[in-house]
Amino acid sequence: MAISSIGVGSGLKLDELLENLRTTEKKSLAVIQNRQIANTNKISAYGQLKSSLGELQSATKALSEDSFGAVKVTANSENIQITGKANAAPGQYVIKVDNLATRQTLTAAAHGSRDSAIGEGGKITVRLANGKEHTLDMKGKDTSLQGVMNAINADAELGMKATIINTGNPSEPYRLQLSAEATGEAASISTISVDGNDDLAAVLNVDASDPAASGFEQTKATNAKLTVNGIAITSQSNTLKNTIEGLEITLNKAGEDPINVEVAKDDGAALNAVKDYVAAYNKFNNAIRSLTAYNVDLKKGAALTGDSMAREAQNAMRDATLGFVPGEGQIRSMVGLGITVDPKTGDLQLDEKKLTEVLKTNMADVKNMFLGEQGIAGRVHAAADEFIKKGGRIDNVQEGAEKVGKRLQDQFDAADQRIENKIEAYRKQFVQLDVMINRMQGTSNYLSQQLSMLGNMNSNK
Structure with missing residues (x-):
């Protein structure tokens, strides 16, 4: 008969035994899984390192010309x-x-419709008081008031903008108003002329020296x-x-x-820029410490403990920040600003009183130290860029770690499949064992019945 679950026929807990075998076999996958976790954590940590470097690089932007000498x-x-x-x-x-x-405005005479075509085609030429001239070709375009307004506003070279005013007059409510794009007398409109469309010319032609002659009203530009x-x-x-x-x-x-x-x-701008940089440097330094820390009690390292990339990035930022700046100025390093290094943590310590005094008495040297040809701002920006730019050092190690992750996943999948194949082989053997034991039990039961019957027959004689 068919057996739906192994062990039913024999009465043995073969299902439980098979699961125990699977659990035992899969313990060997823990080694690969631990390597996967460590590799994933490393990829994430590289992202954090890149972000921290980017923030430090951004902090150099405040060390600008506008800060020193503001x-x-x-x-x-x-x-x-x-x-x-x-x-x-x-x-x-x-x-x-x-x-x-102020801007000049020219308001045309009233018109009965904003949507009806005013002739066909034509070229609108606008001449400004400064001598600039531009022509707008209306060929194939809507020549209604609405269409003319849209065409004017779409042409950035005309030097004017248009709008339609609804006066509420029951018969002729619409007036096209033209405004010079810029303020001042030189930007005002001198003339507007239309060629090739007499109907449109009757509406738009105007000489700003005598706008009333064309039915226009004018508000003159002023300087x-x-x-x-x-x-x-x-x-x-x-x-x-x-x-x-x-x-x-x-x-x-x-x-x-x-x-x-x-x-x-305003020395305060420079003071704040330097203070902000010190804070950004210490934040970066703290991030490095966290990413490379080692817990002695747990005997466990962080994601980048022992990683050369993290230490190289830290060294590069430290050298770019604390190294001497070439030149003849009296202030050529952070120490001259009252900025020292904590020997335990590597963080920068700022003597604000000393920095304030140096900025007050020697701003030129401080500016050169940060912004000179080999100044701190440029050095830090360039050094950080080597790590965080597209295709830079961090991208390269992340790409390598991602390849490792793919190989580990392939190893895991292959090992897991081997285990499943082995368990399947065990299952088949257990099924055979179950069937065999079931048959043996059936034979045993039959023999027991036969022997019992023989005994009963002998006792009846």
């Missing part, structure tokens, strides 16, 4: 906004804003006008760059009252 600009009015660059000279200024720069320490300034834009060297002035509102502006040296 200025602080204050003004006693919100009518202007001023930002300063490192080349701005400390000083005081009195600014009076007489007039803001910004201001005085700086009594000197008259005219600008096409409300944003003035280098009117005062190193300063960018944005005019928000005209006013009668003079505005007092003070430009002062």
Whole structure:
């Protein structure tokens, strides 16, 4: 008869025995599994190392020209906004804003429909006050007010933008309004002319010197006008760059009252940039310690304990940060800034009081130490790049570890299959044993019955 579970026929716990054999055999897979776990942890740790290096590299961006020699600009009015660059000279200024720069607008005569075609095709030529000229070809395009507006707004070379105003007039509610793209008189529209479409010409042709003759209304452009320490300034834009060297002035509102502006040296920007770099370096150093740590009590290392890549990255960042900077300046290393190394942890320790004093008295040397040709910022950025760039050293070791992971998985699958094959062979043998024992028990039972019958027959005689 068919036996659905081994051991049923014989009464032996062959199923349990087979599972115990499987469990015992699969213990040998633990070696491969442990190697897989260690390799996966290493791949993850390389990712953490790459991220930590990237953060340290990013911290060098704050060590910039704008940080060393930064200025602080204050003004006693919100009518202007001023930002300063490192080349701005400390000083005081009195600014009076007489007039803001504005854009010209030209509003065409009223029109009855925004969607009906106005003739066919044609070329629209726009000439600006600064002499620039550009032509928009309407061939094959929608010549309705809506279509003309869309075509104008899609052409960045025209120097103007368009919109449609709905006045609410029941018969002719739509007016096309054209605005110069930039502020100031030079950017204003001088003429608009249409060739090849008389109907469209009747709507758009205009000479800004006499807009009323074409049914247009005009709001003229104006230049910004201001005085700086009594000197008259005219600008096409409300944003003035280098009117005062190193300063960018944005005019928000005209006013009668003079505005007092003070430009002062700001060592705080450099101080914060250096402090932030020290913090980033220590964060990187802590990450290395964590990734390469060894627990003496557990006798167990971290993912990159003993890994040469982690130590090489740490050494590279330390050398780039702490190495002397060539040159003749008095400040040529971190020690000169009041930054020393903790001998136990390797972290940087900052004497903020000393750094503040050095920045106050010797900013040029500090700037050169970080930003010079062989300065710390450039060295750290370049050294980190060797490890974290695409196809760099960390990518290479990660790729190698991923190949190891694939080989380990192949080994695991092959070993697991060998075990399953062995267990299947055991199962077949157990089935045969079960059948054999079942038959033997059947024969034994038959013989016992026959002997019992013979005994009964003899006792009846």
